[in-house]
Structure formats: structure tokens, C-alpha cells
Amino acid sequence: MSVDAATVIADGRAVLGIELGSTRIKACLIGPDAAVLATGSHEWENRFVDRRWTYGLDEVWSGLQAAYTDLVSDASGRHDAALASVSAIGVSAMMHGYLAFDADGELLVPFRTWRNTSTGPAAEALTTSFGVNIPLRWSIAHLYQAVLDGEEHVPAIASVTTLAGYVHEKLTGRRVLGVGDASGMFPIDPSTRDYDADLLGRFDALAADTALPGPVRSLLPDVLVAGESAGGLTEAGARLLDPSGALRPGAVAAPPEGDAGTGMVATRAVVPRTGNVSAGTSIFAMVVLERPLAGLHHELDVVTTPAGDPVAMVHCNNGASELAAWVGLFRRFADAAGRPVDADTAFDVLLREALEGDADAGGLLAYNHLAGEPIAGLSEGRPLLVRSPDSPFTLANVIRAQLYGVYGTLALGMRVLAEEDVALDRMYAHGGMFRTAGVAQRFLAAALDAPVAVAGTASEGGAWGMAVLAAFAAHRAAAHTSAAPAAGAAASGADLDDYLLESVFASTTFDTADPEPADVAGFAAWLDRYRAGLAVESAAVDAL
Ligand SMILES: Nc1ncnc2c1ncn2[C@@H]1O[C@H](COP(=O)(O)OP(=O)(O)O)[C@@H](O)[C@H]1O
Numbered sequence: 001m002s003v004d005a006a007t008v009i010a011d012g013r014a015v016l017g018i019e020l021g022s023t024r025i026k027a028c029l030i031g032p033d034a035a036v037l038a039t040g041s042h043e044w045e046n047r048f049v050d051r052r053w054t055y056g057l058d059e060v061w062s063g064l065q066a067a068y069t070d071l072v073s074d075a076s077g078r079h080d081a082a083l084a085s086v087s088a089i090g091v092s093a094m095m096h097g098y099l100a101f102d103a104d105g106e107l108l109v110p111f112r113t114w115r116n117t118s119t120g121p122a123a124e125a126l127t128t129s130f131g132v133n134i135p136l137r138w139s140i141a142h143l144y145q146a147v148l149d150g151e152e153h154v155p156a157i158a159s160v161t162t163l164a165g166y167v168h169e170k171l172t173g174r175r176v177l178g179v180g181d182a183s184g185m186f187p188i189d190p191s192t193r194d195y196d197a198d199l200l201g202r203f204d205a206l207a208a209d210t211a212l213p214g215p216v217r218s219l220l221p222d223v224l225v226a227g228e229s230a231g232g233l234t235e236a237g238a239r240l241l242d243p244s245g246a247l248r249p250g251a252v253a254a255p256p257e258g259d260a261g262t263g264m265v266a267t268r269a270v271v272p273r274t275g276n277v278s279a280g281t282s283i284f285a286m287v288v289l290e291r292p293l294a295g296l297h298h299e300l301d302v303v304t305t306p307a308g309d310p311v312a313m314v315h316c317n318n319g320a321s322e323l324a325a326w327v328g329l330f331r332r333f334a335d336a337a338g339r340p341v342d343a344d345t346a347f348d349v350l351l352r353e354a355l356e357g358d359a360d361a362g363g364l365l366a367y368n369h370l371a372g373e374p375i376a377g378l379s380e381g382r383p384l385l386v387r388s389p390d391s392p393f394t395l396a397n398v399i400r401a402q403l404y405g406v407y408g409t410l411a412l413g414m415r416v417l418a419e420e421d422v423a424l425d426r427m428y429a430h431g432g433m434f435r436t437a438g439v440a441q442r443f444l445a446a447a448l449d450a451p452v453a454v455a456g457t458a459s460e461g462g463a464w465g466m467a468v469l470a471a472f473a474a475h476r477a478a479a480h481t482s483a484a485p486a487a488g489a490a491a492s493g494a495d496l497d498d499y500l501l502e503s504v505f506a507s508t509t510f511d512t513a514d515p516e517p518a519d520v521a522g523f524a525a526w527l528d529r530y531r532a533g534l535a536v537e538s539a540a541v542d543a544l
């Protein structure tokens, strides 16, 4: 394996996927069979500046370079191979939010991430006008809120994009977005797999007589579907990723995607009746739809797969960060006691302890809300641990409550999806929480009352999924060389699924956890108490 991998890397046949997650920038290098050859990562953290969650663009580039350098050294350590070129490349990132540029490409205001909940009036006006739910975090809500607030920069806006779109443009010179990422900016019409023309018109009518230079379509990136070529890595782009000068340009670039789409690919959940849960800083569940939703629900957004098919999503701003904070507390205790443990060990010890807890976590409630949470009706967050005096206050129950807390708001939203009769054959899960095998997965099965499957790549899921999409773009480009050199054709969901089945998942095994009846009953009881206790969380937001 090592010799083959070394040859693949040295011959420039490996494929690079990068995902900018909220806490980690991950890079993943795969071979022709989609096996992981090397990985790299860099930790970063959003900052709350002037009441807005943001990252600096300088941190984007230093973080990408650090993750890439880490991957190069992993390739060298694992395979004794020097990485100098790749056949294809793809970038994905946290979706939505607001990156607005002027005509010279200068950023007009600091990046506003998906986590900001300051767009209420715009989201409400757009939801009413469009007749589809426009969540607070969508880019169009951010844009319209800036218009409604009469922000000074609005007249200068020449383009608006997502984080993946921004990075992709710098690497390739192309201002485009994959349809999945675009679907978190503005609603997509599944029949054209492009922005919904009727809704674009309604937006322009709303924004008429404002300072926004229109029409809005001229501000948005062009939309591409999985398998289409989105340009190639330029010399300048290669230098941005690898200032050492070793990386050569020329790789085929896939349409930049969002982490929802890469999660779907990483779990082979791209055709109707398949779904996946991504559990990282935020937590969200997605199910590919067989038919449109019957009603409009503020708990459900409709995005698309990277092939443009509609997907219902339950999105919660708050995922596993509060759990990580508790694990950090115990690590500090271990340090202070003179027995330091690394993060993975601390997670392993604590999560395994949770297995010994009561099925209802002894009635302990953990609210993981660091930020506001629309589904729970919270404008801001105040993480809480609440118990009755007689609740069995054990370490096992504290950690189990924290794990249940990660799934609390998601479970409320999933009950709305169930009422819509959305059919689901299989649910997959991925994200950092699954680095410790078997625990977060078992409790998720209990929370959803459904089997949950996890693959070995689960904790690197997004970057790996993006590498797979890049390999798919290169595969389609090769198949179409005679007809249209270096250009792949747009794929349908079935084309993408066939590729995933034949070239990626043929030999992948998933570990499936079935819901355990005692856990299901325990979680249901816990969720009733959690729902009632939301009043406490709300009061904490008001009071503190
Ligand atoms: N070894 C581990 N076992 C279980 N959970 C973990 C482990 N390491 C990190 N985590 C959890 O994973 C989360 C990060 O997940 P990740 O998918 O990398 O997030 P993001 O994409 O938002 O940066 C952390 O907040 C932490 O709670």
C-alpha cells in the first residue's frame, strides 16, 4: 500500500479536498480508489467582534497553509512521498453567511459567519415574500438585513459569496459556486438547478428604491453542478496554498461546495430517502426529498445535494462545542493533578463513562446553547446544567446529559420533519463527535429512534467528501475530453450516486448502531423535560 501510495502521490495522481469547518480546517489527500493517503488540519476559532461572529481573511489563508503543510508532512511521514502536484482539487467550507466585495475585490465588511442571528427582520420579510423558509444564517438574509439597516457599504457591493466561493475564486480565478453551497445563499429551482428566477424577481422588487446595486443575480456567483469543471488551480492559487513553491498549478477544480453537500457525499446520502447528520460545532440533519415539503416550517430549510436535488434540513447552531468545553475542564483537572491526558483520550474516557449513566441521564439537563438557536426560540445562548436536588449527580449522568444536550434541539426539529412524512431509508452520521467510536453514535440512534451508520472516515468526513467530489469532476472531465476538452458535464443525482457506489463505496464498511429500546425511552423522557426546561434557558438569556 505504501509503495503504491508513494507512486500515486509522486505521479501527481492524488486528489486534494479541503474543508474549512468552524473549528478545524481539514485537508485530505485521496488515491484513485478514494482511500485516504494523507490528512492535515489546523485548529481555528471564530471570534465575537462588535457583536458579530467572524474570522479574518488573513486567518483563512494562514490556516489553509498550515493545514496543507500538515498534510504534506503526513504524506512524507506515511509514504516517504513529496507532494508537488495533484490531479484535482476541491474546496468546501461552512455555508451561508456574508462575504461582500466591491468592484476591486476588496472586502467591504468583516466576514459575517452562519452563526450570526442578527438578521431576523430580513429573514422574516423574505420568508413572507418568497413563501419558503429563509433562515437567519442564509446569505440572502444577511444581504437584505444590511440593506434594511442602511449600512454604508451597501452601494459599493459588487459581489457576495460564501467562504468556499471566496477561497475557490482566489485559487482558480473563477467566481462560481457548487449548487449545494449556492442553495444556502438563495433558493434553488430544482428544475433548472440554478437560482429560482421567480424569487430573484421578488427580491429585486423588495430591494427596488434601496441603495443596493441590482439586480441581485448580478451580485451572486454562477452556479455549477457536481461533475462540471470549475476551472483549475492557477499559479497564483498554488502559491496561496503552498508559499514554499513546491505545489504546481494545473489541477482540475471541482465546484466549491458547502459542508452540507460534502457530508452527503461522504455518507453516500445523495439520492431520495437517504439522510445524514453532521455533528461538529453546529449539528444538522439532512434528508434528500422525494417530493416537496407540504408546509412552510421555521424548523426546516430546503437546500440541495451537490447534484441539485432538494434536501430538507434541520439545522441547529449549537453542536458539540459545549461538550468540548466540558472535556477541556476535565483535561485541566488532569493537568492540575499531574496526570495530563490528550484530547482524544479525555473524550474517550468521558464518553465511555457516559455509557454507564441512567437512560434519562438521571434527569440532568444540559443546554449547549453558546449562540442563539432559532429552533428553540433563543436569540442568544447561555449554556446551562440544571438538575433537581435528587437527580443522581454522577459523572456518567453529567456527560450523558451533555451528549443528549448536543441532540436536544435537533430532536425537536426532527419531530417536525417526521410530521411531514419525509421518507428515510438510512441515516448516516459524520463529524468530530464520532472520533470516539460507538458512543455519540449510540445516543444519536436513541434520539432519532432510527439506525445510525458511521464510516471509518466519519471524523474527516467533509474534507474527504470534497476530495471525492474533486475526483468526480476529474473523472467527468476525462470522460468528456473529446467532446469538450477539460470540461465535465453536469451530473444528475443518480450519476453521482452511481459513481459513489462504483468508485468510492464499493469496499467501504459502515458500522451501524440500532436504537436500544431503553435508550430510546430514556431519551424521550429526557427530551420532554428538556422541552419544559427551555423556559429556564430563555430566562437565563433574559437575566444574564
Ligand atoms: N476524540 C473525540 N471524540 C469525540 N468527540 C470529539 C473528539 N474530538 C473532538 N470531538 C468533538 O468534535 C467537535 C468538532 O467536530 P468537527 O466536525 O471537527 O467540527 P467543525 O467542522 O465544526 O470544525 C468538537 O467540538 C468536539 O466536541
Ligand SMILES: O=C(CO)[C@@H](O)[C@@H](O)COP(=O)(O)O
Binding pocket: 020, 021, 022, 023, 093, 094, 095, 096, 114, 137, 184, 258, 259, 260, 278, 279, 280, 281, 282, 283, 284, 315, 317, 319
Ligand atoms: O449552516 C451550515 C449548513 O447549513 C453549516 O455550514 C454551519 O452550521 C457550519 O457547520 P460546522 O459546524 O462548521 O460543521
